[in-house]
Amino acid sequence: MLSIQLVLSEIGVGGEGDNISTVLQIVFLTFFIVMMTYGQKIQAWMMLKNISLSVERLRRMRDEARIHAVRYLKEYSDRSDVEPILDRILQYFWIQPTSLDPTGIVGKIEHILNLRDERIREEVAAIASKANPIQISNIENVIEIGISMDQIYRIVRHFYEFGKKTKSIFIVYQLEAQLPFILQEAEALMGALTAFENCQPIGDGAGALVAARFMYGAEKHRIAKDTVYADVIIDGRTVSVIKAEGPGGNVGKPDQAIARLIEEYGRRPSIIVMVDAALKLEGEETGEVAEGVGAAIGGIGVEKFRIEEVAKKYGIPLYAVVIKQSLKEAISPMNRKIYDGVYEAIERIKRIIREKIPVGGYGIIVGVGNTVGIGQ
Amino acid sequence: MGILSASGNRNRNIVLAVYLLISVIILLFSILFLIQAIQAYSFYQYERGFSLLLTGVVGLALSLYMLSVYMKRPGLIRRRELRKMVTVVECISCDYRNKREYSYGDYVLKEHGECPVCGKKVVVTEIYPEVVGKK
Numbered sequence: 001m002l003s004i005q006l007v008l009s010e011i012g013v014g015g016e017g018d019n020i021s022t023v024l025q026i027v028f029l030t031f032f033i034v035m036m037t038y039g040q041k042i043q044a045w046m047m048l049k050n051i052s053l054s055v056e057r058l059r060r061m062r063d064e065a066r067i068h069a070v071r072y073l074k075e076y077s078d079r080s081d082v083e084p085i086l087d088r089i090l091q092y093f094w095i096q097p098t099s100l101d102p103t104g105i106v107g108k109i110e111h112i113l114n115l116r117d118e119r120i121r122e123e124v125a126a127i128a129s130k131a132n133p134i135q136i137s138n139i140e141n142v143i144e145i146g147i148s149m150d151q152i153y154r155i156v157r158h159f160y161e162f163g164k165k166t167k168s169i170f171i172v173y174q175l176e177a178q179l180p181f182i183l184q185e186a187e188a189l190m191g192a193l194t195a196f197e198n199c200q201p202i203g204d205g206a207g208a209l210v211a212a213r214f215m216y217g218a219e220k221h222r223i224a225k226d227t228v229y230a231d232v233i234i235d236g237r238t239v240s241v242i243k244a245e246g247p248g249g250n251v252g253k254p255d256q257a258i259a260r261l262i263e264e265y266g267r268r269p270s271i272i273v274m275v276d277a278a279l280k281l282e283g284e285e286t287g288e289v290a291e292g293v294g295a296a297i298g299g300i301g302v303e304k305f306r307i308e309e310v311a312k313k314y315g316i317p318l319y320a321v322v323i324k325q326s327l328k329e330a331i332s333p334m335n336r337k338i339y340d341g342v343y344e345a346i347e348r349i350k351r352i353i354r355e356k357i358p359v360g361g362y363g364i365i366v367g368v369g370n371t372v373g374i375g376q
Numbered sequence: 377m378g379i380l381s382a383s384g385n386r387n388r389n390i391v392l393a394v395y396l397l398i399s400v401i402i403l404l405f406s407i408l409f410l411i412q413a414i415q416a417y418s419f420y421q422y423e424r425g426f427s428l429l430l431t432g433v434v435g436l437a438l439s440l441y442m443l444s445v446y447m448k449r450p451g452l453i454r455r456r457e458l459r460k461m462v463t464v465v466e467c468i469s470c471d472y473r474n475k476r477e478y479s480y481g482d483y484v485l486k487e488h489g490e491c492p493v494c495g496k497k498v499v500v501t502e503i504y505p506e507v508v509g510k511k
């Protein structure tokens with residue numbers, strides 16, 4: 001201990017002149033001046049360093065998604081120019097119609113989105129000539145994930161580079177605040193890749209699974225693009241069950257199916273029950289089931305609009321049953337808790353049917369969601 | 377922060393080792409300073425004690441911060457859950473239920489042979505990832 005004290009007093013700590021406290025004071029003063037003048041820039045620089053790691057991670061994920069898509073496409077293709085075509089599809093964009101004159105905008109959005117879907121399906125069908133329809137819809141989903149990853153990476157990189165250029169703490173703050181959500185979504189998308197490649201059910205398919213279990217064993221009819229329905233009898237009530245056609249990765253056209261049943265086939269349901277996966281809030285339990293009213297369907301809103309229109313026109317009550325899960329769970333392989341939610345949702349729907357449809361009456365059940373890995 | 381993200385594996389390892397060494401040295405010196413400060417105060421040498429205390433606290437804070445950055449360094453492999461996909465098949469009429477490893481081509485509500493108990497149809501009812509341990 002004595003020798004250490006000697007060393008310390010030699011370098012001036014605690015000695016009579018106490019050099020160290022003078023040095024410390026100068027250091028603190030410089031520190032304060034630097035922080036007052038360059039504090040924001042230093043902070044922005046440090047945050048940008050952090051963000052650069054996330055940008056790099058997103059780039060790796062995007063490349064991985066692309067490699068998956070290439071490998072998957074090549075499996076079903078005998079062409080040699082798969083990669084250039086895929087790179088072209090990956091940057092395929094759609095332009096949202098103008099909302100300056102909002103009348104009829106839903107029809108326009110629908111028109112453009114249909115066009116986009118058709119275009120991608122045509123391209124995929126042209127490359128993957130050896131794939132069957134189920135595989136084609138799975139390839140489409142894998143490519144959609146590739147497109148999303150590419151978009152996410154490009155946008156994040158844009159704000160990162162812009163922040164680097166301007167060193168503006170406000171731009172960097174915004175990016176930093178968004179990043180956890182963006183990364184979570186990107187990771188979930190990567191989880192979905194393997195699910196689609198192997199044709200395994202994902203969390204979003206909870207609604208489709210409910211419908212599938214109702215229609216199992218009944219005769220199915222195709223009613224719209226990638227969409228089937230079946231008439232089943234539940235406790236003496238006839239119910240048409242609608243879902244996307246599985247086990248390929250389809251979401252179908254539930255709005256067209258409902259409209260056709262009511263307007264073309266002249267069916268008059270007492271109620272329409274929609275069942276879908278819904279985003280849970282942090283702290284809520286996965287697989288929790290909740291009931292409400294309204295059109296339970298996500299997306300841009302075209303299908304929702306169409307369903308609400310039909311329901312309003314014919315005065316049909318819309319009931320909603322949702323199975324809660326996180327965004328990540330919704331696009332990852334379906335986990336055990338969601339299956340329990342599905343079984344509970346089935347019981348709830350049976351109860352709603354008993355309560356709201358008279359014996360001998362008629363109703364519609366719609367299972368909304370991506371039906372990858374779920375047959376019927 | 378960004379300092380620890382230097383690319384190149386050899387370089388990165390050297391940087392990490394030097395960084396860890398510096399943090400530990402600062403930590404040791406800070407603890408020494410703090411012990412000295414206690415001694416100084418016990419001899420009523422307030423000025424000497426104060427400068428030792430200040431140096432010790434600042435050094436301690438710095439070294440702990442550096443170590444916390446080291447612990448959270450990017451590229452650190454965390455223990456992850458190891459998952460395996462399983463398929464559950466059930467008989468449509470009796471209580472027969474079997475869980476087995478997922479095999480490619482399984483999908484929910486796929487008919488899967490006959491029930492060994494009653495001979496009716498067996499259907500895939502669940503496909504989900506199961507945690508089998510940690511990596």
Ligand SMILES: [Zn+2]
Nearest residue numbers: 467470491494
């Ligand atoms: Zn059986």
